[in-house]
Amino acid sequence: MSSEYVLETKDLSLSYGDNQVVNNVSVGFKEKAVTALIGPSGCGKSTLLRTFNRMNDFIDVFSHSGEVLFRGKDIYNSPLDVTDFRRNVGMVFQKPNPFSSSIKKNITWGPKINGYQGDFDELVETSLKKASLWNEVKDKLNSSGLDLSGGQQQRLCIARAIAMDPSVILMDEPCSALDPQSTAAIEKLITELQENYTIIIVTHNMQQAARISEDTAFMYEGDLVEVGETSQLFSSPEHKLTQDYIGGRFG
Amino acid sequence: MQNQALWSGSRKFQKLKESVVTRILLFCAGVSVLTTVGINLILFLESFWFFKEISVSEFLLSTNWAPLFEPRHFGVIPLVTGTLSVAFGALFVALPMGLGIAVFLSEYASPKLRAVVKPMLEILAGIPSVVYGYFALTTITPFLRSISESVEVFNAASAAIVVGIMVLPTIASICDDTMTAVPKSLREGAFALGAKKFEVVSQVVVPAALSGILASFILAFSRAIGETMAVTLAAGATPQVTLNPFEGIQTMTAYIAQVSMGDTPHGSIEYQSIFAVGLLLFLMTLVMNLMSQYIVKRFARRYE
Numbered sequence: 001m002s003s004e005y006v007l008e009t010k011d012l013s014l015s016y017g018d019n020q021v022v023n024n025v026s027v028g029f030k031e032k033a034v035t036a037l038i039g040p041s042g043c044g045k046s047t048l049l050r051t052f053n054r055m056n057d058f059i060d061v062f063s064h065s066g067e068v069l070f071r072g073k074d075i076y077n078s079p080l081d082v083t084d085f086r087r088n089v090g091m092v093f094q095k096p097n098p099f100s101s102s103i104k105k106n107i108t109w110g111p112k113i114n115g116y117q118g119d120f121d122e123l124v125e126t127s128l129k130k131a132s133l134w135n136e137v138k139d140k141l142n143s144s145g146l147d148l149s150g151g152q153q154q155r156l157c158i159a160r161a162i163a164m165d166p167s168v169i170l171m172d173e174p175c176s177a178l179d180p181q182s183t184a185a186i187e188k189l190i191t192e193l194q195e196n197y198t199i200i201i202v203t204h205n206m207q208q209a210a211r212i213s214e215d216t217a218f219m220y221e222g223d224l225v226e227v228g229e230t231s232q233l234f235s236s237p238e239h240k241l242t243q244d245y246i247g248g249r250f251g
Numbered sequence: 252m253q254n255q256a257l258w259s260g261s262r263k264f265q266k267l268k269e270s271v272v273t274r275i276l277l278f279c280a281g282v283s284v285l286t287t288v289g290i291n292l293i294l295f296l297e298s299f300w301f302f303k304e305i306s307v308s309e310f311l312l313s314t315n316w317a318p319l320f321e322p323r324h325f326g327v328i329p330l331v332t333g334t335l336s337v338a339f340g341a342l343f344v345a346l347p348m349g350l351g352i353a354v355f356l357s358e359y360a361s362p363k364l365r366a367v368v369k370p371m372l373e374i375l376a377g378i379p380s381v382v383y384g385y386f387a388l389t390t391i392t393p394f395l396r397s398i399s400e401s402v403e404v405f406n407a408a409s410a411a412i413v414v415g416i417m418v419l420p421t422i423a424s425i426c427d428d429t430m431t432a433v434p435k436s437l438r439e440g441a442f443a444l445g446a447k448k449f450e451v452v453s454q455v456v457v458p459a460a461l462s463g464i465l466a467s468f469i470l471a472f473s474r475a476i477g478e479t480m481a482v483t484l485a486a487g488a489t490p491q492v493t494l495n496p497f498e499g500i501q502t503m504t505a506y507i508a509q510v511s512m513g514d515t516p517h518g519s520i521e522y523q524s525i526f527a528v529g530l531l532l533f534l535m536t537l538v539m540n541l542m543s544q545y546i547v548k549r550f551a552r553r554y555e
């Protein structure tokens with residue numbers, strides 16, 4: 001099975017109880033590229049994103065129909081161990097959520113429980129370097145992750161995800177709780193990371209989407225309205241809705 | 252108030268009401284302060300008379316407690332070890348079980364099951380301690396004696412088990428509350444790293460709730476130290492230092508109860524001795540409570 005997509009959905013509909021919030025979405029995500037998911041609040045971006053690492057499993061009323069393919073395999077229907085699968089897909093959340101333990105342990109915990117055999121000190125260093133955090137924390141690796149600033153905490157969470165060596169990294173509005181400076185740092189980091197990782201980022205900041213993503217998908221009330229190259233979508237959108245949204249007429 | 256005629260003038264009644272209410276509230280607060288001061292005063296005063304006869308070092312350092320018959324001895328150590336052995340025994344029972352119940356309730360139980368189990372725990376906390384005492388005497392002790400004949404009718408183990416059951420709701424409910432309060436985002440962060448449920452619970456949720464968990468342990472311990480009725484009934488009245496949990500002992504509270512219920516004349520040395528023991532008990536629980544406050548501060552994590 002060869003496809004240019006690492007991750008792909010086919011006719012995917014997602015519901016909470018009787019309330020269907022994502023409707024028949026078919027979309028693919030290119031390897032080693034940044035794809036932005038944009039759309040007004042409540043349109044189903046987070047719900048869609050959270051199917052890619054099966055985070056919605058923890059919500060009792062959640063249900064889905066259709067397929068989510070990771071490298072051609074349906075992650076919902078093929079016999080797979082969810083926890084093993086999640087190693088392939090890292091996630092960075094809206095609010096930084098480091099563990100209360102040390103910076104070092106924040107990085108090593110995931111690899112440790114997943115049976116990483118390599119050198120942990122090296123892993124800590126490379127992960128923090130890739131997350132552009134190393135220089136700021138190299139002298140206090142044993143202090144609590146909670147002692148860092150918000151922007152640093154978020155980069156720590158990115159480093160924690162990178163340490164698992166995933167192929168995909170999901171980010172759900174990773175900058176919404178951060179100041180402009182930290183946001184700029186994270187955006188720069190994301191463009192660096194796309195050389196090695198497939199990144200899907202939810203954002204309600206259209207300038208951000210335009211700055212950092214290669215592809216953009218626009219959602220509206222659970223429908224995937226339009227998806228394509230970011231430059232294309234922003235300069236000459238095909239749909240009136242897309243045009244209105246990026247033109248700032250609602251949102 | 253452009254039109255004065257529409258508004259009442261000085262509102263005398265309201266002002267009077269305000270000052271009366273303030274006074275009543277002040278009185279309520281005053282009663283609680285006065286009670287505390289009064290109790291402490293009497294505790295210290297009677298102990299002072301006691302320590303005029305018996306030196307503090309004899310009281311604290313000698314191991315013979317025989318206050319009611321000649322020759323009298325006032326070495327409190329047997330009562331302290333009796334108290335501590337029951338308290339530690341109770342924790343030995345209640346810690347693993349209480350933490351287990353809390354983990355189950357907050358992490359594994361469905362909301363429906365939780366809605367049934369939580370009230371049951373509260374009922375457990377509402378049972379009068381004399382009932383627990385007879386439960387120990389009529390159920391736990393016979394059970395222990397059916398296992399081994401060397402178990403005495405009054406024994407520390409039975410008291411420890413029943414006190415453990417009594418403090419179980421304290422531990423389970425505080426631990427459950429602090430673990431439920433651990434933010435969902437922290438768990439999700441852990442699951443996103445490929446963690447399994449029990450790894451998340453034991454390595455992320457429990458450490459994040461550590462301050463509350465430790466505080467509940469200390470609170471349970473200080474309640475176990477202060478428990479009177481059940482231990483008086485179950486553990487007996489044999490003040491002795493022993494490592495054998497199946498022998499009778501006497502706790503500090505049980506001694507106080509024993510003397511208070513007898514016809515000991517006021518002003519006698521054995522009457523004063525219960526205040527000395529009470530004072531020591533008070534200091535022990537005070538230290539426990541201070542420790543638990545310190546731990547809560549020291550280990551509290553800043554999650555919003």
Ligand SMILES: Nc1ncnc2c1ncn2[C@@H]1O[C@H](COP(=O)(O)OP(=O)(O)O)[C@@H](O)[C@H]1O
Nearest residue numbers: 016021039040041042043044045046047048059
């Ligand atoms: N846990 C949940 N239970 C029920 N409904 C939910 C839940 N999470 C989100 N929803 C609903 O699903 C819809 C889409 O939400 P979401 O995916 O969070 O949107 P977005 O991320 O685009 O703002 C909203 O109407 C929201 O109310």
Ligand SMILES: [Mg+2]
Nearest residue numbers: 045046047172
């Ligand atoms: Mg969202």
